[in-house]
Each structure stands twice: as C-alpha cells, then as structure tokens.
Amino acid sequence: MMVRAGAIAAGAVPIAVPLTGRRTAEVILLSAGVAAELLFALGVLLARDAFDRLHFSAAAGVVGPIPICAAVVVGAGLSATGVKALLIAGVLLVMNPILTHATARAARTRRFGEVRARRSEQVERS
Amino acid sequence: MNLWLVAAAALLVAVIPCVLVAARGDVVDALVGLETATTVVTLVLLLLSVGFDRPPYADVALVTVGLAFAGGMVFVRYLERWR
Numbered sequence: 001m002m003v004r005a006g007a008i009a010a011g012a013v014p015i016a017v018p019l020t021g022r023r024t025a026e027v028i029l030l031s032a033g034v035a036a037e038l039l040f041a042l043g044v045l046l047a048r049d050a051f052d053r054l055h056f057s058a059a060a061g062v063v064g065p066i067p068i069c070a071a072v073v074v075g076a077g078l079s080a081t082g083v084k085a086l087l088i089a090g091v092l093l094v095m096n097p098i099l100t101h102a103t104a105r106a107a108r109t110r111r112f113g114e115v116r117a118r119r120s121e122q123v124e125r126s
Numbered sequence: 127m128n129l130w131l132v133a134a135a136a137l138l139v140a141v142i143p144c145v146l147v148a149a150r151g152d153v154v155d156a157l158v159g160l161e162t163a164t165t166v167v168t169l170v171l172l173l174l175s176v177g178f179d180r181p182p183y184a185d186v187a188l189v190t191v192g193l194a195f196a197g198g199m200v201f202v203r204y205l206e207r208w209r
Contacts, residue, residue, distance in 0.1 A: 030133045037140045037166055044162050045143035050154040053147065057162045060140075068133075068169050072176055075130075081176055084184040088172060088191050092165065095195040099161060102199060106206040107154045 026071045033068035040064065050107045054100055061096030065089050130177030137173065140166045157201050164194035 019027070040063070043056030069089035076082040105115055117123040144166065147159035171187035 027129065030129065033169070034133050034136050037137055037169065041140035041143040041162060041166065044159060045147055050151075050158055053155060053158040057158050057165075060162050061165045065165065065169055068137075068173070072172060076176060076181075080181040081184050084181075084188050085172060088168060088184075088187055091188075091191045091195070092168070095191075096165070099195055099198045099202070102202045103154070103157060103161065103205075106202045109206050110154060 022074060026075050029067040029071035029074065033064050033066070033071065036060075036067070037064035051104065054104055054107070058096060058100040061092050061100070065092045128177055130173045134170045134173035134177060137166060137170050153205065157198070157205060160201070161194070161198050164190065164198070168194065 037060055040056045040060035044053050044060070047053040047056055066089060069085040072085035073082045076085070108115055112118065141163050144159040144163035148156040148163070151159065168187050168191045171190060172184055175181065175183035175187060
C-alpha cells in the first residue's frame, strides 16, 4: 500500500496504529473536544429558555474548539492545516463571545423592550 | 476510516439537537441553535480536512467561521429591530 508523504504527519493513518505519545495526546484531546461539543449541544436542546441556551452555545464556541484545534496542531504540527486550526480557534475565541453578547441583547430587547434592567428586577450593583 | 473521520462523524451528531431547537423553538431559540450548529460544522469541516489529508480544504472551515459570525450579526441586527 502506498502512503503519501506527509500522510502520517497529517494524522491520516488507520485507527489500529500503535499508540505513541503524540497519538495518545491526539486521542485524548479529540475525545475531550467531541464530548464537550456533544454535551453542550444537548444542553442547548434541554435548556429552559433562550438565555439559558446561550450559556451552552457560548461554551460550545469556546470549550470544545480548543482541544479539537489543539489535537489538529499536535497531529499536523505547524503545517498549513495546523496554522489554519490555530486561526479557527483564535477567531472562535474572539468572535463567539461578541456574537453571544449581541444575541443576548437582541433577545432581551425583544422580550422586555429595552436592554437596561427594570426596577422590578433584582440586579447586583457595584 | 481514521481517527479524524470518526471524530468528525461523532461531532456531526451534535448538529441534531441544534436542528431540533431551531425547528421547534421561537426565533431567538432558532438563532441560538443556528450559532451552535455553525460552530460544530466548522469543526467538522476542519476534522474532515485533516482526515482526508487535504490541507486546502481547511480553508472552507476558516471561511465558514468568518461567515458564521457575519451572518449571526446580521440576524441579530434584524432580530433586534423586528418584533
């Protein structure tokens, strides 16, 4: 069987390969990332309202991608794929909180008519 | 089938709850479902690129993550105005 150059570095090897340290790290990071994403997606489904769902959605955009992109970097090194994985993780880390915040503002404006807390709401003030 | 493709397939399952939320909930719930689904799909595209050993395909994931943010912000803008 012919194996293309760079195939192993990119991680394109069958599952039944002896576990090296790098391979073990890939498996652990990938499993953690996939499990986190599945858990947060389930949280989005089971949460009570949009504000609760947003907590899980925000976590899915930060907690899951970090180990998955780290696994890609461990597997592919700082090749084109590895750098793109880092870029994707960076963009998600920066943009996802902004989008979550904007969505929460829009949801609050739709429900209460304004973003600011009303007098009847108990809000912790500094 | 290698480890990356298995992970991509498992990760794709996470899209199902997002689709259910988008289909059943109101418009804000649907937007939250969409945002979660785009994050998951971005990661699936990245894993597929590594799994098939095609580095240029990772560009698709990179473009998706940018467009997901822009698209989400457009939806949010209209959601805030339209009641």
